[in-house]
Amino acid sequence: MSNQTILTAANVTKTFRMGESVIEVLKGVDLSLNAGEFLAIEGRSGSGKSTLLHILSALDECNSGSIHYDGRDIAGMSPKGRCELRNAQFGFVFQFYYLLPELNVLENTLLPAMVQHSVLSFRRNSGALRKRAIDVLTELGMEHRLKHKPQQLSGGERQRVAIARALMNSPKVLFADEPTGNLDIETGRQIMHVLEMLHDKGQTIVMVTHDRTIARQTDRVVVLAEGRLREVH
């Protein structure tokens, strides 16, 4: 882990309108993330952890405040710029894996590369890209399932494929939203091993969890409560 700050959030707020009432989920969140750091955002269900993660990863927009990645203000970026950021710089792992059912394991993993490349460029670099996808899947122990469809995989295997997809374009930051939340204890432990292994190799990871045991396995834990972040260790 280096001391170089890669991502910062300052005074971030987010509100949701539910009919007549307005719910203020984030009430001025400040956060900084160093390169190579493994950060856990802990909090109770409904505390706004996932919302904060979505905002940090450019999937959603905040109402006010600023988020800077690598010196650039994400909030001020064009929709196309945010898409490029999500594709090339960030990787995202969802709690429920969210794999495309029509695509097999290899194709799901290749999806970010397909988004990044035009038809011609993809065909030209097809060999290298496929090798990269297979390497990532091999690293995650999924090399024997390349042609399988998501519905033919177990929960743990699906989450490994989701992680492989997130890693495909070698992102600077990996965001994981409750990556073990939908898995049994043993499988969840295996997924945590995978994330730790990636962290050991220098991958910056931001993980959201409501499980304190899981959170303790990271470098740093922040707790989101009442719309504000509190440093734990």
Added chain:
Amino acid sequence: MYKLHLILKYLRKRRIAWVSLIAVTLCTAMVLVVISVMGGWLRMFEEKFHGLSGDIMITTSLRGFSHYQEMVDQIEKLPEVVAAAPVIEAYGLLDIGRQKRDGVQVIGYPIDKIGKINKFIDSLYFQHQQYVEAANQPGASSVQKAELLKQARDAAAHASFSFSPLDAATRADLAKRQQRNNWPGMIVGSGVLEIRKDRNGDTVGRELFKYEMPATLVLFNSQAKNLSDPSEITRRAYWIADDSHTGVYQYDGQAIYIPFDIAQQDMGMAAQQVTTADNRQLTQPARTHQIHVKLKAGVEPLAAKDKIREIVDNVMQEARRKDEALAAPLSWTDIVPKVETWRENKAMWIAAVEHEKILVVFLFSMISVVAVFLIFCIFYMIVVEKTRDIGIIKSVGATATGVAGIFLGYGAAIGIVGGGLGFFAGFIIVSYINEIHTALGRWMGIQIWNPEVYVFDRIPSQIDPTEASIIVGVAILSSIAGAIVPAIRAARMNPVEAVRYE
């Protein structure tokens, strides 16, 4: 790359989209068949009717008009003109061998000239078509083919009413028994002789004994005032020289062709001596019903028509002056012939079918709108069903334009595949439409195409490449149009809301 990859995946895996595909296929095939048959009918009408008339037609009522020979001579001197010939068209009663009696359309042709003006000679079986049919037999070698086609050309060049398909001995025997040496020859429409195609497409009914039978034609004087007066009716015996198959039911089923001068004579239209009230002996000029004019290739018919009209007007004016000088109405100068292009002459038919074609295109456009709406509904369902997938694709960096592109491309793919399949199905149906029609008639007793109504004995079976391209193009555009709104909806989705969609 992801757009193409997902489009191809969805095209193969999303079976609900196959409903759109089938709708596009059926619409394309249906429109192609209808447009091809109607457009083909128009083309065939133009080709066949134009083939049986001149480019310019000078016409009048059944009484006919005089001084036609002066007109023909002057018209033929125009640089735009290939040839001009008078034609008589009337109605008569025909009796063939006392076995078949029918009302017929009688056409008087100067056969030595008519080949320069229209394609009538090409329709004669013994004097042209039999050689062409033999040349087109599958077994014919290229040498045989060339020889047979040469024979067809030679026979057509010498086509005449004096021809007979019978051998010399039979002819001599008949001449002795029937005293037919002085009879003129007559060419009859193939349908008049009941020559037709059987269920297998083979020609039946062209037995030679039919050409041995005497044919008697009864014609009425063109100026007849009292049809019960026997002097107003001419009865003449003919032998049947040949049969004509033009492909136009109206002609093949009802028309007979006789020499122009005989028709003129029997209808009282030849030049004749008359005595005026003041006892002067004058010659009443010969008349015809029509003059057909063939123009040189590339000549604009409307421009040539004006020149020909000028000639007709001048000839008639000159005739009127002479008439006035004689102080006797002999020249039929009160009758002013009409000068028209062949298209103007048949405008009523052509306009009716063109209007019908527009109406059918409009009706099928409405059906296509239904197909577009069907595509819209199916795509909307797919977008709703694929909401989470859209969120996933956006989460890995796909732009709104890219997501819209997936669904527009998907629509285009359905249009291309459906339009292509529809074109193929339409092409097969149109190509074998006569065989399909025959089979339907054989198995189910259905006859959709009535040649008496639709003029031709065969359903047009040619596809116009331009029309086919437009139909397939519209199918593709319609499919894209149906996908536009769902694509916009997909593009506008928020990725977080989309992945959470239940």
